[in-house]
Amino acid sequence: MTPAVLLTRLPADNQRLAARLQACGVRSHCMPLLQIRPQEEDGEQRALMLDLDRYQAVIAVSPVAARLGLERLDRYWPQVPVGIDWFAVGGSTAGVLRDYGLPAQAPEDGQDSEALLRLPRWEALFALPQLRVLIWRGVGGREHLANRIVAAGGRVDYLELYQRLPADNLAQAVSAALKDGVRGIVVLSIQALEYWQQAAGADWPQQRAWRCWVPGTRVAERAAELGCEDIVMCRGANDEAVVAAIMAHPLTTQGE
Numbered sequence: 001m002t003p004a005v006l007l008t009r010l011p012a013d014n015q016r017l018a019a020r021l022q023a024c025g026v027r028s029h030c031m032p033l034l035q036i037r038p039q040e041e042d043g044e045q046r047a048l049m050l051d052l053d054r055y056q057a058v059i060a061v062s063p064v065a066a067r068l069g070l071e072r073l074d075r076y077w078p079q080v081p082v083g084i085d086w087f088a089v090g091g092s093t094a095g096v097l098r099d100y101g102l103p104a105q106a107p108e109d110g111q112d113s114e115a116l117l118r119l120p121r122w123e124a125l126f127a128l129p130q131l132r133v134l135i136w137r138g139v140g141g142r143e144h145l146a147n148r149i150v151a152a153g154g155r156v157d158y159l160e161l162y163q164r165l166p167a168d169n170l171a172q173a174v175s176a177a178l179k180d181g182v183r184g185i186v187v188l189s190i191q192a193l194e195y196w197q198q199a200a201g202a203d204w205p206q207q208r209a210w211r212c213w214v215p216g217t218r219v220a221e222r223a224a225e226l227g228c229e230d231i232v233m234c235r236g237a238n239d240e241a242v243v244a245a246i247m248a249h250p251l252t253t254q255g256e
Contacts, residue, residue: 003183053081066096069136113145184211
């Protein structure tokens with residue numbers, strides 16, 4: 001059986017990536033590690049959106065955060081406040097904001113906090129005496145990004161729009177993937193990585209030997225801490241970066 005790559009993002013993202021890999025002759029198996037549950041809006045979150053015009057910058061960390069944040073924006077601001085710089089961690093997220101009509105800025109040399117903060121616009125923002133930044137995100141995550149902004153003298157608030165929970169019946173799904181010939185996995189966040197390890201259970205010693213494609217240094221470091229033996233870093237988390245990394249390090253070469 002030809003070895004397969006396990007794709008672990010949300011269903012629509014998996015299907016799109018699977019089609020691209022199939023066109024390249026790569027067999028894949030789709031199995032989301034996470035499910036997304038939107039957060040119920042409370043008074044504190046409502047106040048953050050009503051005060052949106054007091055922020056000089058808004059950062060969306062994922063397409064989900066961008067979509068859910070724009071739903072809130074629509075609810076409270078018939079016209080988008082002026083004077084805000086809009087940022088996205090990656091190109092897909094920037095696309096969601098741009099489709100809405102926002103001039104989102106995103107780095108072209110990476111899809112992590114460091115790349116985002118290398119954008120030239122931050123030099124002027126960090127020079128402001130009372131910089132306020134709002135980060136649209138899920139519950140937890142991107143602390144490094146906030147810490148860098150605070151260290152530069154800014155203030156950061158979080159609009160937490162969703163929870164990332166383990167997908168239902170994950171242990172059974174991982175077992176089925178193993179039977180389908182999966183020998184590599186694409187894992188694009190630390191949380192997803194940890195859910196995979198938990199779901200693997202007694203099979204973890206076998207599965208940690210799979211080739212593991214990750215988006216950047218922090219996920220790679222956590223994978224190594226968990227015992228993953230064959231880690232490949234993509235140059236980002238978008239489809240182009242993942243496909244390029246898989247084609248450069250295909251499963252057919254494993255062990256050669």
